[in-house]
Each structure stands twice: as structure tokens, then as C-alpha cells.
Amino acid sequence: MTPSTDAATVRTRVRIPLSFSDGYQVTAEVITFNGLADGAEHVALVLGDPATAAAPLVRLHSECLTGDAFGSARCDCGPQLREATERIAATGGVLLYLRQEGRGIGLYNKLDAYALQDTGLDTYQANTALGLPEDARDYTAAAQMLTALGITDLDLLTNNPDKARQLRDLGLAVTRTVPTGVHSTPSNLRYLHAKVQHTHHTIALAPMAILAR
Numbered sequence: 001m002t003p004s005t006d007a008a009t010v011r012t013r014v015r016i017p018l019s020f021s022d023g024y025q026v027t028a029e030v031i032t033f034n035g036l037a038d039g040a041e042h043v044a045l046v047l048g049d050p051a052t053a054a055a056p057l058v059r060l061h062s063e064c065l066t067g068d069a070f071g072s073a074r075c076d077c078g079p080q081l082r083e084a085t086e087r088i089a090a091t092g093g094v095l096l097y098l099r100q101e102g103r104g105i106g107l108y109n110k111l112d113a114y115a116l117q118d119t120g121l122d123t124y125q126a127n128t129a130l131g132l133p134e135d136a137r138d139y140t141a142a143a144q145m146l147t148a149l150g151i152t153d154l155d156l157l158t159n160n161p162d163k164a165r166q167l168r169d170l171g172l173a174v175t176r177t178v179p180t181g182v183h184s185t186p187s188n189l190r191y192l193h194a195k196v197q198h199t200h201h202t203i204a205l206a207p208m209a210i211l212a213r
């Protein structure tokens with residue numbers, strides 16, 4: 001299938017040794033691009049050897065400063081990033097680190113939305129109350145990055161059906177979606193339940209009623 005996006009090209013490839021707080025270490029080839037549709041500084045991390053996989057494992061990880069860098073327990077982003085890095089390195093694939101903070105609404109708006117969630121709104125209602133889309137993410141640049149890396153067929157590591165839907169609409173062959181692990185805590189449980197109920201994420205959670213007992 002021919003991707004329906006304009007071409008982007010690789011700008012720079014650089015190897016970076018990664019060292020996680022739990023001791024896991026791996027070297028990533030970090031890749032930047034020219035010509036991405038939204039002009040953002042997205043990066044690809046090539047882990048392991050994608051060439052050995054018929055359909056490399058790919059994750060589209062949306063930036064979450066609070067979860068990825070600060071270890072916030074309000075979401076599951078930090079543990080998902082850690083999990084994805086190791087799983088992709090094991091099979092060979094690519095992690096796209098997409099600068100889509102707050103599902104695309106930006107950091108300050110996300111923190112405004114957190115403040116509204118503290119008054120009782122769920123994660124989607126809070127965005128709407130701010131006059132913003134529930135999810136503003138567009139994966140055109142992600143499709144451009146994968147195409148520039150020569151990836152046309154892939155397995156997608158996600159619980160979010162919209163990511164696979166958008167990539168397929170952009171001309172990529174998502175062979176299968178592979179769910180991430182469940183990283184639920186008392187602090188992020190309501191958020192994860194909202195994702196399951198509202199946007200049909202495939203996360204195997206215990207019912208809220210059971211957990212509330």
C-alpha cells in the first residue's frame with residue numbers, strides 16, 4: 001500500500017546508551033527528520049534490529065513530561081515507556097517519541113485539565129470543559145517517520161484503537177496490535193477506566209466497584 005503522506009527524510013542518526021533507574025540498559029539509535037508535517041521535533045528510537053523482524057514492533061509514545069520524566073503516578077506513561085523500550089529492543093523495532101504532550105493540547109492545558117479533574121471531571125470531560133478536543137493527536141508525522149525508515153508493515157504496541165486506525169488510514173499495514181501491560185495504581189485507576197469506557201482502550205482492568213471496596 002502506498003502511504004498517503006508527503007515524504008520526510010532522515011536528518012541525523014546518533015547512538016545513545018540508555019540507562020533506566022531499575023538497572024535496565026540498552027543502546028538506542030536516535031533519529032531526527034526533515035519535512036515532518038506538523039513541524040514538531042519528534043524522534044525515533046531504533047531498538048534491537050528491526051530488519052530481522054517480518055513486522056517490526058512499533059510504539060507511538062505521546063510525550064508526557066509529568067509521567068515520563070517526573071514519575072507521575074496520575075497516568076501510566078512512565079511504566080509504558082519503560083516496558084516498550086525493553087519489549088521493542090527484544091524483538092527489534094522502533095519507538096516513536098511524539099511531542100504530543102497532553103494528547104496534543106500541550107503541557108499547560110494538561111495541567112489545567114488535571115486541576116479540573118480534581119474537581120470531579122474525568123480526563124475527557126476536563127479537556128472539553130477547557131474548550132479543547134478530547135484527543136487532538138494526529139499521526140501523520142508518525143506515518144512519515146515510519147515510511148522514511150522503510151517500515152511499511154508493523155506490529156503496533158498499544159491499547160488505543162485510534163492509533164492503529166489512523167496509521168492504516170495513512171497507508172501503513174498494521175499487521176496486529178499488541179497490548180501493553182496493565183500499569184494501574186490507585187492514583188491512575190480512574191484515568192485508565194475512562195480510557196476503557198470512553199475510547200475503548202484494551203486494558204484489562206478490574207471493575208471500579210471491586211477496587212473501591
Ligand SMILES: Nc1nc2c(ncn2[C@@H]2O[C@H](COP(=O)(O)OP(=O)(O)OP(=O)(O)O)[C@@H](O)[C@H]2O)c(=O)[nH]1
Pocket residue numbers: 060061062063064065075077080100101102103104105109110113114123127157158159160163191195201
Ligand atoms: N489532556 C490530558 N492528557 C493526558 C492526561 N493524562 C495523560 N495525558 C497525556 O496522554 C498521552 C498518553 O499517551 P499514550 O501513552 O500514547 O496513551 P494512549 O493514547 O492511551 O495509548 P496507548 O498507551 O498506546 O494505549 C500523553 O501525551 C499524556 O501527556 C490527562 O488527564 N489529560
Ligand SMILES: [Zn+2]
Pocket residue numbers: 064066067068075076077078
Ligand atoms: Zn502520562
